Amino acid sequence: MTHDVKKVVLAYSGGLDTSVILRWLQDTYHCEVVTFTADLGQGEELEPARRKAEMMGIKDIYIEDLREEFVRDYVFPMFRANALYEGTYLLGTSIARPLIAKRQIEIAYETGADAVSHGATGKGNDQVRFELGYYACNSAIKIIAPWREWDLTSRTRLIEYAEKHQIPVPKDKRGEAPYSQDANLLHISSEGKVLEDPWIGAEDSVYTRLVPPWDAPDVVTEITMDFEKGDPTAINGEKLSPAELLTKLNKLGGDNGIGILDIVENRFIGMKSRGIYETPGGTILFHARRAVESLTLDRGAMHQKDEIMPRYAEMIYNGFWFAPERLMLQALIDKASERVTGTVRLKLYKGNVMVTGRKSPNSLYDEDIVTFEEDDVYDQRDAEGFIKLNALRLRLGQKPGQRKP
Secondary structure (H helix, E strand, O other): OOOOOOEEEEEOOOOHHHHHHHHHHHHHHOOEEEEEEEEOOOOOOOHHHHHHHHHOOOOOEEEEEOHHHHHHHHHHHHHHOOOOEOOOEOOOOHHHHHHHHHHHHHHHHHHOOOEEEOOOOOOOOHHHHHHHHHHHHOOOOEEEOHHHOOOOOOHHHHHHHHHHOOOOOOHHHOOOOOOEEEEOOOOEEEEOHHHOOOOOOOOHHHOOOOOOHHHOOOOOEEEEEEEEOOEEEEEOOEEOOHHHHHHHHHHHHHHOOOOEEEEEEEOOOOOEEEEEEEOHHHHHHHHHHHHHHHHHOOHHHHHHHHHHHHHHHHHHHHOOOOOHHHHHHHHHHHHHHOOOOEEEEEEEEOOEEEEEEEEOOOOOOOHHHHOOOOOOOOOOOHHHHHHHHHHHHHHHOOOHHHOOO
């Protein structure tokens, strides 16, 4: 049963877990392995992954810079929806998985592979996200999930397996890591181990993408951001590519302690988990984009977007990026975003993002109507009939004895 796989594409980081998986695939399935390492802005040197794969006899090694595609085709479309899972989480890990899955399937086609593999555990969300992505892109693909198959159920056993097969084990992996981290250009997450008790606060050492707000400078940083059809295009008037723009926002946010989130979330598989997320650039982007929307979207359109947002966010969190219902909602969101063009001014200070100005050529804001001074546009007496019509059902709903003459 395990010998019918001829070639498998492995999502490979070069770390201990995926290096053990690589050798385990060779030993268990007696198949050729193709490694795929995606640069999504995780901030790590990727060439060591190539060298380790070569050392383990791999001939087809894919290392690809996908940062621009990641931000342009995944992060920005998601932000057009103002997506927050359970009201707080900006979905930094969730949005990276469909791109990795799509590219793995493409590489499988290119190399003639008949299977794909990932290093996600059997307790988390990522196994679902990867595999829903695989099946959406190739319904016939074979999926190998080692953590659901093997008996290497502890860090000690992984290290023993690695040493037995001459797989280098970094010194920092011999002791139990204090928590598990995952990073890309949008965020970095920290989960598990010392963070598993939701009452115990995280040490400052957990933060790697930003300085804690209490250590941020006592100086206000003021910036402007330009938007065109829903997407950011420039910071302080400087045009930037999607990945360049998010990188710059990360630096601005990180320097000012912006983007810390400590939450307990509901995983798709049913359990709760506690996580610490750092999303400096995304947090700024979220507030800035919302400010331009407040000027440019009609009330009904804006409220409709807000109503569908939780469902949209849940789809991404659960791994349904390629599902038809997500694509349908994306078309609605993108249509609304056609008006979202303008400039927003913000102040960044000790973990806070404060909007101080916004303007747009598509603005629906009319000073002549909202002014408290005398005007000839709005007859305030019209409000009486408006209120009475809206109160009619409330008045009719009273019991007869409650009605006053």
